[in-house]
Amino acid sequence: MSAWRWLVGVLVLVAGRLLRRRRAAEGPPDRGAHAEADVASGVPSGREASAVAPGPQSRSAELVVALLLLLAGLAAAGFVVSYALFSVASLSNELLGGCIALALAFIALALAVFAHRLVPVEELEGDYPGTDADRQREVVEIIEHGGRLITRRRMLVGAGSVAGGALGLAALTPALSLGPLWYTAPLFRAPWRRGTRLVDEAGTPMTAASVEEGTFYTAFPEGADREEIGSPVVVVRVPPSQLRLPAQRAGWAPFGILAYSKICTHAGCAVALYRKPTFRVLEPEPALVCPCHYSTFNPATGGTVIFGPAGRPLPQLPLMADSSGYLRAAGNFSGPVGPSWWGVRLGKAT
């Protein structure tokens, strides 16, 4: 399929080569051609002396250009016809794209041939525009002259800055309504409270008994908006003997069931990978992994970072099982969820 592109490219290069060869065969360009070759009238001949003769006319080149343009027209018509003829389901993208690309390519070719054969190509000389010190001086004088009546320039400039600055500020002020600017409390929010039940994506409450080792589950707070960054949690189960949670989280993992925010603390992607060893002797420990930059978190130690760039452990959700065996949150997360910001260590998840 990329052969099309090569074909077009090769065609243009070949066309250029052929034309150059033909030009060479016609003899070297006349170095001394001057104003008689200059089509632009009314120009002092010294300024725009053409250094290369424009070359002879070429009826064959005109024919080639015309032919190419006709072919372009055909291709474009092909686009229109295909569009009309086929249904949406059967209309191939390649056909449409090919038609349009061909039409454009033929026009490009025609223009290339035109440029190399049918256009008087002149190598001209000109002056680089310089700087005009006189005019600069005049501009400065005019501006200074305009300010001649002013005696207390600094006072006026100061006042103007005050007005301009304040007006600019006023113009920007409505942008404050875009969102809560000073009020960063929303960044701490997570919709988990003590007693909130864990439900799966379908809304079915999760029981502790249904959580098995060696796999992972996604859960949400019952009755809350699932799209909120503090909602999704990943639930895994490890043998209680393998738990190495911080002391203050001793009761957070009933039966070894752990829940962590599913939103990576590095850059906010879902921690959607779970690595579980079949044979712990040779294989690494269970870990939650984020697919974006491969931050790896150890669920048995409180979501600590064991690989990757995350700077903060995964916030852990304390769990408890109620009398019916359903899993409920025993409180809010151990820390704010999601990516870190200036104040992320200044408060708790609320």
Next chain:
Amino acid sequence: MRRLRLLLAAGAFTAFAAGTVALAQPQSGIVRPSSEPAEPSVALGAELFAGNCSSCHGIDGAGVFTPRPGAGDISGAGPSLRGVGERAADFYLRLGLMPLEHIHAQPEIRRVLFSEKETRSLVAYVGSLGAGPPIPHPEPARGSLATGFHLFSEHCAGCHQAVAAGGFVTGARVPPLQRLTPVQIAEAVRVGPYLMPRFSTAQISDAQLNSIVAYVRSTNHPDNRGGWAIGNLGPIPEGLIAWLAAIVLAMLCLGLGRRLRG
């Protein structure tokens, strides 16, 4: 200058060739009895197991929990196979994941060195090591692509990528799934091989598994109506093509803007 270029080219080629050869080393040989019965049997399986598997998985599949030197200077360690059933054996053997070259190698899908008869014998033997789950028989025709895609996105795409093109999880390569048969897909989901989680019927029912299998199989012919799919890998190959196009256009400038004088 030219010699330097030649040297560099030669060096690069040698490195490439050496690397390719190194990576393509075949597994060390299979130990098989000098004469095998015509039909697969548990007995044949036991013999093959003793010769090829027990150095890591222990006599009678009891497992070896501290690496110990085994036959031919290869140290062995491996999980117990008691109770894993025919399901796990069938999966690991048919995809060439086992036997492993050495215990720290990652099981990778490879050419199977056992014959069909030998594979069946081994599977039967491992299945006989304590009651374990049989080979599953999924029915993808009864599944729905939409359900399959949804479940795959939730449980699988994080490691296997949205169209099962494979990927990376810390410590392991995750294989693409196009070559797997429906049975193998179902086995993988239930077994949870190597570092992969295992999903029981409580988490993914058999009906849901049918849908997942149907979706994975469909990744063999994804809807690529946009043209050449460049591997369905996303922005990396797309970026390469974009640069190729930009360079082609730059070369076109060469043709268009050629100098007047030679």
Next chain:
Amino acid sequence: MRRAAGTASPSAAIEDPVRFIDERTSSAALLRRALRYLFPDHWSFLLGEIALYAFIVLIATGTYLALFFDPSLAKTVYHGPYAPLHGAQMSEAYRSVVEISFSYKAGLLIRQTHHWAADVFVAAIVIHLMRIFFTGAFRKPRELTWLIGLLLLFTSLLEGYLGYSLVDDLLSGMGLAIGYSVLVSLPLVGGPLGLLLFGAPFPGKALFESRMYIAHVFLIPALLAALIGIHLALVAARHHTQFRRDRRHTERRIVGLPLFPAQVPRSLALMFAVAAVLFLLGGLVQINPIWQWGPYEPWIGTNGAQPDWYLGWLIGALRLMPSFDVVIGHYTVVPNPFWGGAAFPLLVLLVLAVFPWVERRLSGDRSAHNLLDRPRDAPNRTAFGVAFLGWVFLIFVFGAADRVYVLFGVNYETLLNVFRIAIWVLPLVAFVIVRALCRELQQSDRIDLERARAEDEAERAEQELRARAQPIA
């Protein structure tokens, strides 16, 4: 006034409109100068035009897409022709893009052409930037043009990012989460700024989609168009630079082809060629098949998620960073993503932006230049450019390291450790090597020049001898 043989007398068809225009706009003098504006005769001066024409294709295809795209995050259920999405919940935005791709003839073609054009647009800018840098075209009096070009580059990065994030598919949604994280990682102001722009913590208010939309289809294209206009006006005002091919090319005199009739068909040919290539890609090579990724939800992720190529340098940087937040007391002064996502690109922008002035200071050369250097003529600049671009490029390459592992088996952790060192060592090595190479080339040039001069002198001496030896006729 003699005319070249074969041309007809000036036709009324040309005279009348020209007179019409000048009578109403007084622009004959400007037109006269513009028609004979000189372009140096070298192919590398066309490179910037590739970007310009890609931009035109973007505007054209983008206008079409804007007429069919629904910038709304309202939830809907899919009932279209693509089976794996049947009954799936998604936003109207995502659904409308799937509809463009599946249910409108030429919809997918235009969508893909638009996306390819964006990728090629940025690539063309980078190629053009390299030409400008390595030939020293950014020097006085063209520093402003250089700065505007840099602004164009970085603005187009943002524009592309917003463009593909509008679709609300899984891949771009993940990318948007990362963008949000980089934003909130800005020291002190990040958190409030993120809340301000998104309206709420990620994924933000539904209105954020509308903000992205208006930025992508109006605000930023207007900015880009204005910047391109100023950029081109500045180029024309000071005229193009030129290589010193022979004695006629000086700092005062420019030699080249006039805009009309020589350059116009060439540039137009390039424009159609660019459009042809982009539509060819749009028709033949699939890009961003969002139906395969599925709609975005904050709790799912796919392996192998990547941004479009021109943001790949950022994902490489983010992945290379070791794990630390800079914490002082309880203040998280610098969260981790700041380094890779904000500091790194800002540093690159800064280094490139101040380079003209730094070079002036370090080389002592404060004069204006209309003549270009060949890269070898400025060994320090060329070496620095190669080293600096090499540093960025190596970081960019690492962004694909996980895919390299999957495809070629080279361990990711190994690559990580190797690259953490290589990105610093290799550019230094490159600097030394390239500078030596440039000096070698300059040396061999000098030798060639001297040899040519010596040969010239020898020939002249020989002619003189022969002339003296001739008996006077």
